[in-house]
Amino acid sequence: MSSKPDDLAGAGRRNFLKGVTATGAAALTPVLVAQAQTPQTAPAARTVALPNTAVETLPPPAEPVNQTSSGGDFMVDVLKTLDIDYLAMNCASSFRGLHEAVVNYAMNVKPEILTCPHEEIAVSMAQGYAKIEGKPMAVICHGTVGLQHASMGLYNAWCDRVPIYMMIGNIIEADKRGTAPEWAHSAIDPGGMVRDFVKWDDQPASLQHFAESAVRAYKVAMTAPMGPVLLSLDAELQENPISDRDHLRIPKYAPVVPPVGDSGAIAELAKLLVTAQNPVLICDRMARSASGMARLVELAEALQCAVVDLGGRMNFPSRHPLNQTFRRPAVVAQADVILAIEVNDLWGSINSFNDRIVRVNRPLYKPGTKIITLGSRDLYIKSNTQDFQRFNEVDLAIAGDGEGSLPALTEQVRRLLSAERKAALDARGRKLGEAHLALRESAKSDATIGWDASPISTARMCAELYAQIKDEDWSLVGTGININWPRRLWKMDQPHHWNGGSGGFGQGYNAPAAAGAALANKRHGRISVTIQSDGDLMYVPGTLWTAAHHRIPILYVMLNNRAYHQEYMYLQAMAARHGRGIANAHVGTTLTNPNIDFATVARGFGVYAEGPITDPKDLAVALKRAVAVVKRGEPALVDVVTDPR
Amino acid sequence: MNGFSRLLAVLLLTLAAGHPAWSADAANGKRVYLADGCFACHGRAGQGGAMNYPAPPLAQTKLPLAVFRIILRTGPKDMPAYAENVLPDQDVADIHAFLLSLPGRRPTQDMPLLNQ
Numbered sequence: 001m002s003s004k005p006d007d008l009a010g011a012g013r014r015n016f017l018k019g020v021t022a023t024g025a026a027a028l029t030p031v032l033v034a035q036a037q038t039p040q041t042a043p044a045a046r047t048v049a050l051p052n053t054a055v056e057t058l059p060p061p062a063e064p065v066n067q068t069s070s071g072g073d074f075m076v077d078v079l080k081t082l083d084i085d086y087l088a089m090n091c092a093s094s095f096r097g098l099h100e101a102v103v104n105y106a107m108n109v110k111p112e113i114l115t116c117p118h119e120e121i122a123v124s125m126a127q128g129y130a131k132i133e134g135k136p137m138a139v140i141c142h143g144t145v146g147l148q149h150a151s152m153g154l155y156n157a158w159c160d161r162v163p164i165y166m167m168i169g170n171i172i173e174a175d176k177r178g179t180a181p182e183w184a185h186s187a188i189d190p191g192g193m194v195r196d197f198v199k200w201d202d203q204p205a206s207l208q209h210f211a212e213s214a215v216r217a218y219k220v221a222m223t224a225p226m227g228p229v230l231l232s233l234d235a236e237l238q239e240n241p242i243s244d245r246d247h248l249r250i251p252k253y254a255p256v257v258p259p260v261g262d263s264g265a266i267a268e269l270a271k272l273l274v275t276a277q278n279p280v281l282i283c284d285r286m287a288r289s290a291s292g293m294a295r296l297v298e299l300a301e302a303l304q305c306a307v308v309d310l311g312g313r314m315n316f317p318s319r320h321p322l323n324q325t326f327r328r329p330a331v332v333a334q335a336d337v338i339l340a341i342e343v344n345d346l347w348g349s350i351n352s353f354n355d356r357i358v359r360v361n362r363p364l365y366k367p368g369t370k371i372i373t374l375g376s377r378d379l380y381i382k383s384n385t386q387d388f389q390r391f392n393e394v395d396l397a398i399a400g401d402g403e404g405s406l407p408a409l410t411e412q413v414r415r416l417l418s419a420e421r422k423a424a425l426d427a428r429g430r431k432l433g434e435a436h437l438a439l440r441e442s443a444k445s446d447a448t449i450g451w452d453a454s455p456i457s458t459a460r461m462c463a464e465l466y467a468q469i470k471d472e473d474w475s476l477v478g479t480g481i482n483i484n485w486p487r488r489l490w491k492m493d494q495p496h497h498w499n500g501g502s503g504g505f506g507q508g509y510n511a512p513a514a515a516g517a518a519l520a521n522k523r524h525g526r527i528s529v530t531i532q533s534d535g536d537l538m539y540v541p542g543t544l545w546t547a548a549h550h551r552i553p554i555l556y557v558m559l560n561n562r563a564y565h566q567e568y569m570y571l572q573a574m575a576a577r578h579g580r581g582i583a584n585a586h587v588g589t590t591l592t593n594p595n596i597d598f599a600t601v602a603r604g605f606g607v608y609a610e611g612p613i614t615d616p617k618d619l620a621v622a623l624k625r626a627v628a629v630v631k632r633g634e635p636a637l638v639d640v641v642t643d644p645r
Numbered sequence: 646m647n648g649f650s651r652l653l654a655v656l657l658l659t660l661a662a663g664h665p666a667w668s669a670d671a672a673n674g675k676r677v678y679l680a681d682g683c684f685a686c687h688g689r690a691g692q693g694g695a696m697n698y699p700a701p702p703l704a705q706t707k708l709p710l711a712v713f714r715i716i717l718r719t720g721p722k723d724m725p726a727y728a729e730n731v732l733p734d735q736d737v738a739d740i741h742a743f744l745l746s747l748p749g750r751r752p753t754q755d756m757p758l759l760n761q
């Protein structure tokens with residue numbers, strides 16, 4: 001054991017009186033004094049030799065009750081060096097030391113506390129926030145119980161490769177735990193509960209250890225592939241005085257420069273792409289900064305090739321002529337070279353499967369197609385959760401940050417392009433452009449079917465929404481499951497026009513992640529909107545209160561199909577397979593009887609609300625009023641009763 | 646029509662030719678379309694939708710009834726396969742008639758919301 005002054009179990013902990021004042025002792029009652037005088041029954045930290053004079057004259061200094069420094073203050077100093085703007089939390093005594101330091105020492109600035117009525121809300125807000133802001137938000141919650149509530153949010157963030165700076169409170173030393181809840185909320189290895197899906201975790205044993213681990217945690221979270229990290233903070237370490245602040249050092253943080261793919265491999269890839277007849281670029285979590293999309297556009301335009309954007313980030317403009325996202329099976333079938341950039345589910349994007357008794361899979365690509373991956377995915381993998389998806393054989397796997405490696409690749413491609421080859425590629429590009437235009441026309445035509453229907457078609461709802469925001473600086477920060485109308489109908493060409501999905505398909509992500517993203521958008525003056533399905537909101541309705549409380553400008557447009565519709569469809573498939581009809585498929589899968597009045601729910605949380613809207617003709621005015629509220633800087637919700645998808 | 650349907654269409658060309666004409670009831674077709682959950686994936690107005698795969702629009706389907714029926718019996722991708730005891734041939738024909746009775750698409754040129 002180290003004997004540094006602030007050491008958790010060392011002399012410093014036992015001698016913590018060095019940093020305390022005894023002014024409060026004057027208020028001690030004789031009973032307390034009597035207790036203080038019985039050192040053998042007092043906890044170790046309280047066994048202090050009292051001066052005889054004090055024992056003889058009342059009131060004695062007894063146990064210290066005030067202190068002039070705290071570990072929590074130091075922790076704030078450390079967090080400040082990491083440029084963390086927000087601390088999302090659901091309050092709990094295991095981190096009251098740090099909590100108090102944030103409100104009274106940091107004066108609730110950097111980080112500013114976000115009050116969340118559920119830990120899952122806190123984590124998911126952080127996930128949505130990081131994808132817009134490009135840096136993590138801190139989250140803190142109770143040991144054991146809070147962490148278990150937070151865990152699904154962490155899992156989504158893990159699958160989505162998003163940095164979350166997660167902290168929990170814990171009381172490490174058994175003899176420091178007092179009440180029954182303190183025991184129930186302590187663990188010898190709390191990180192073990194979520195270790196399968198955080199990148200790194202630690203439980204610092206001293207403040208110096210905290211400083212180093214705090215900076216390390218930030219660095220690990222922000223290094224590709226990014227992901228959540230966890231620090232378990234001992235309550236005593238947060239709460240107790242610091243004996244010698246001057247001896248504590250906060251290491252400086254230097255970001256890890258993202259790795260660029262090996263230059264030889266990039267050159268080989270460039271050659272393959274330039275000589276290919278029909279190369280296809282597939283990307284998922286590629287754009288991690290405002291530069292990502294522009295870089296992909298440069299590569300695609302140099303090659304005049306098809307781009308399929310799986311939508312994990314805002315990778316490629318929706319109306320770019322080379323965008324072939326909604327012709328994926330067709331372009332993959334024609335491809336002779338496929339480059340997958342930061343694609344996690346490569347197998348799923350180039351194979352099809354039938355949901356039958358015997359599951360039959362079929363490659364969408366032809367034999368001999370060269371498959372190349374570029375990304376950081378191969379650099380880090382864990383065993384238990386299976387989010388790494390099915391193994392797909394490839395011809396060349398290049399380890400490197402996708403966005404970071406694109407300029408070198410584009411440069412190589414340009415170098416290899418002769419004038420003659422360029423002309424050929426331009427012809428290919430023109431054809432793709434025509435196919436893209438045809439896609440857009442068919443999207444528009446598809447959208448007209450059921451245009452005036454009630455329940456309202458999701459296409460109509462999305463078209464009406466776009467009309468209300470398109471002239472603003474808008475950001476779509478969430479959508480319903482497989483609701484692709486925005487990408488099919490809207491002009492999405494700014495890095496903040498979209499920020500991807502949950503990652504782990506864990507429901508209860510969309511509502512809080514949208515609020516977190518909207519918070520990040522707020523300082524840019526953007527209008528954030530999300531298409532919010534009913535089932536998802538029902539996990540985390542308290543998000544609405546957080547949005548109101550913190551004045552987060554966000555428009556929730558409810559896709560209220562009154563069902564966990566995805567599961568309704570799965571149950572239907574089961575019933576059909578078993579030849580029993582679908583008459584009972586609604587049991588356990590629908591949200592009717594009573595129908596949920598989301599506008600009333602929202603108003604109850606202090607959020608401006610409209611609806612339920614069942615006639616599409618009423619949409620425009622309701623959305624317009626709601627957008628005006630959001631432009632004023634507040635949240636709003638419009639409940640739209642829609643057809644299933 | 647996607648690749649799967651096209652293949653079936655070719656295979657069934659002769660089969661379909663020999664099939665007796667169905668007298669179909671679009672009103673019953675609507676009832677079955679809703680009761681048997683086609684709407685869940687393909688939308689109440691036959692506008693299409695999505696499960697894990699996109700479920701194509703069905704209003705004004707161009708698929709001949711024979712092909713249409715085979716698709717229902719097979720269930721491509723994640724569409725359920727509907728057996729005859731759950732969805733008799735007559736109901737299939739009625740659904741087909743219902744889908745043909747739906748207004749379907751409109752021209753998009755004069756729809757400002759789709760041209761923004």
Ligand SMILES: Cc1ncc(C[n+]2csc(CCOP(=O)(O)OP(=O)(O)O)c2C)c(N)n1
Pocket residue numbers: 152480481505506507508533534535536537561563564565566567644
């Ligand atoms: C935490 C969690 N629980 C359950 C599920 C299973 N699940 C997948 S989709 C879904 C329905 C979601 O309903 P809603 O958000 O309204 O979307 P809809 O399917 O109706 O479009 C459920 C329950 C899940 N993915 N995550």
Ligand SMILES: [Mg+2]
Pocket residue numbers: 533534535536559560561562563564565
């Ligand atoms: Mg729903």
